[in-house]
Amino acid sequence: MNKIFRVIWSHAQQAWVVVSELVKSHTKTSAYTDKRAQVCTSDYFLDKQQDKFKLSLLSLVLLSIFFSSVGLAAWLQDNSSAGSKGSDEGTIGIGKGSKVGHGSITIGQKSEAEGRTAVAIGYLAKTGSEHDNAIAIGNSSTATGPGTVTVGHNSEAKDRSVVLGANAKGKNAQTVVIGTLAEASASQSIAIGADTKAEGYGSISIGGDDLDQTKYNDNNSTNNPRRTTTAKGKASVAIGGLSLATGDGSTVLGPLASASHTEGIAIGARSKSTNEYGIAVGGGATAGKNAVAVGRDSKGAGTDSIAIGNSAKTTGADSVVVGANINVTGEKLVAIGREANSGSHATALGYKASAGGMHSVAVGEEAMINVGAARATAIGNNTVVTVGGGVALGYGSNANTAGGVEGLKQNHSVITGGSTVENGFKSTQKVDNNAIGAVSVGMGSGNKLIKRQIVNVAAGKELTDAVNVAQLKSLTLKIEGNENKHNGVNANL
Numbered sequence: 001m002n003k004i005f006r007v008i009w010s011h012a013q014q015a016w017v018v019v020s021e022l023v024k025s026h027t028k029t030s031a032y033t034d035k036r037a038q039v040c041t042s043d044y045f046l047d048k049q050q051d052k053f054k055l056s057l058l059s060l061v062l063l064s065i066f067f068s069s070v071g072l073a074a075w076l077q078d079n080s081s082a083g084s085k086g087s088d089e090g091t092i093g094i095g096k097g098s099k100v101g102h103g104s105i106t107i108g109q110k111s112e113a114e115g116r117t118a119v120a121i122g123y124l125a126k127t128g129s130e131h132d133n134a135i136a137i138g139n140s141s142t143a144t145g146p147g148t149v150t151v152g153h154n155s156e157a158k159d160r161s162v163v164l165g166a167n168a169k170g171k172n173a174q175t176v177v178i179g180t181l182a183e184a185s186a187s188q189s190i191a192i193g194a195d196t197k198a199e200g201y202g203s204i205s206i207g208g209d210d211l212d213q214t215k216y217n218d219n220n221s222t223n224n225p226r227r228t229t230t231a232k233g234k235a236s237v238a239i240g241g242l243s244l245a246t247g248d249g250s251t252v253l254g255p256l257a258s259a260s261h262t263e264g265i266a267i268g269a270r271s272k273s274t275n276e277y278g279i280a281v282g283g284g285a286t287a288g289k290n291a292v293a294v295g296r297d298s299k300g301a302g303t304d305s306i307a308i309g310n311s312a313k314t315t316g317a318d319s320v321v322v323g324a325n326i327n328v329t330g331e332k333l334v335a336i337g338r339e340a341n342s343g344s345h346a347t348a349l350g351y352k353a354s355a356g357g358m359h360s361v362a363v364g365e366e367a368m369i370n371v372g373a374a375r376a377t378a379i380g381n382n383t384v385v386t387v388g389g390g391v392a393l394g395y396g397s398n399a400n401t402a403g404g405v406e407g408l409k410q411n412h413s414v415i416t417g418g419s420t421v422e423n424g425f426k427s428t429q430k431v432d433n434n435a436i437g438a439v440s441v442g443m444g445s446g447n448k449l450i451k452r453q454i455v456n457v458a459a460g461k462e463l464t465d466a467v468n469v470a471q472l473k474s475l476t477l478k479i480e481g482n483e484n485k486h487n488g489v490n491a492n493l
Helices: 042-048 055-067 215-220 470-475
Strands: 004-008 013-020 075-077 092-094 105-107 118-119 135-137 142-145 149-151 154-156 161-162 176-178 191-192 204-206 238-239 252-253 265-267 279-282 290-292 305-308 320-322 332-337 348-351 359-361 377-379 392-394
Touching: 135 142, 142 149, 149 154, 154 161
Parallel strands: 075 092, 092 105, 105 118, 118 135, 135 149, 142 154, 149 161, 161 176, 176 191, 191 204, 204 238, 238 252, 252 265, 265 279, 279 290, 290 305, 305 320, 320 332, 332 348, 348 359, 359 377, 377 392
Antiparallel strands: 004 013
16 A cells, blocks of 8 residues: 655645645546545644654744745744834744844844844844844844944944944944954944954054963053053054054054054054154164154154164154164264264264264274264274364374464474464464364374374475475575674574
8 A cells, every 4th residue: 555645735625635645636546545635734743644754843934934824924923023114025033022124034032123134133133224234143233224234242333334243343334343342433444353443534453452471461461551452543553462553544563562643653562653754663663753763672762863773772853873782862963883872963983983072973993082072083993083173094093182282393493483373383273163183193102103104195385284205305495694784694594
């Protein structure tokens, strides 16, 4: 006997009935079968046919939807109701107190998706009554605005924003928020990472507020105000744990990096741009207004200053330092070379070169000009100038003869008048009230004497010019007698 059955609709009984598989038409068949029809009831399935039918929960739901006698109406279950603007055959509502609109879906108690083709899933999940195509998934999640998407417990998204994460908030139009407690409060801003904040228009914040497992945790102790990665300025970018971009258009990259003013740039752990347009690159680097600091712990604090190198530091305005371990405070200076040092308006070039006097220039390894020696020049390794306006040329030269010193003159010298520049017995004292020291090409005292020839010297012309050996060889002595009737004879040399 045939044991195969199928379910068909009985027009006569207006119900679903189970019949033999061989029953296909109203005509006679060549074989006898059991054609007795039975009403398809739950008792029939459970008592007589449970070994032949195994229906899952999903199957029952689908059967109830597609084979319902009201299959063209909204499908509302568990006291769900149509939204304020009604519903249609594409509406699905499940949950006590839920409200659903045209083509929308709600699943969860008190969930609401009253706009067209909206989705609200979760207890108190809501997309509002005026917002089409919005999606809210999660307990107490809220999506307000067309095309808005929010996923996560107590998450919130507005006006075409996308939010993902528990307690994440997209509080303005077209924001993107990803991460627990992340928040974007300005239009078109982006916040990615737990506890991140994007507060400026068009800003980007990527990071978090926890550095517990890193060496940077000391800066986040309980004694310091709690903060998180934040892009606060308009169009600012903050990337890195606890990084902070406050100025408009500012950019920070690295843990604890910060830029507090307009278009500041800070790249590196703990790097800081403390004023507008400052650029700090390197761990612990700091740059002030219009300044540039590049290198670990470098510092260009003065306005328009430049500091490049490991621990290169300058605090004065318009200063330039290039090299490791430089630390200067003057303004309008240049110091280039490891451990070089320079005072205001001075220039030092070379390893440990030092130009202490104002307007002085020291060039060469360990070339040195004393602090009080203004407008001095030292060129060469280990050259030293100790007097204002002095010049030391060549290795080991020492210029220590100050201006205004009288030259050597024997008692029997023909010229017995006052020593002057013109007669060659007195150096120039001042030019524009600035002392002028001697030029040294060696060192003439102490245990280490250095003497040099000056070669290829042209013949001197003026009284103050140097003479060469050729001029000395051609020197002639002319003695001219002159009769003086009253005072005797004078001899002129």
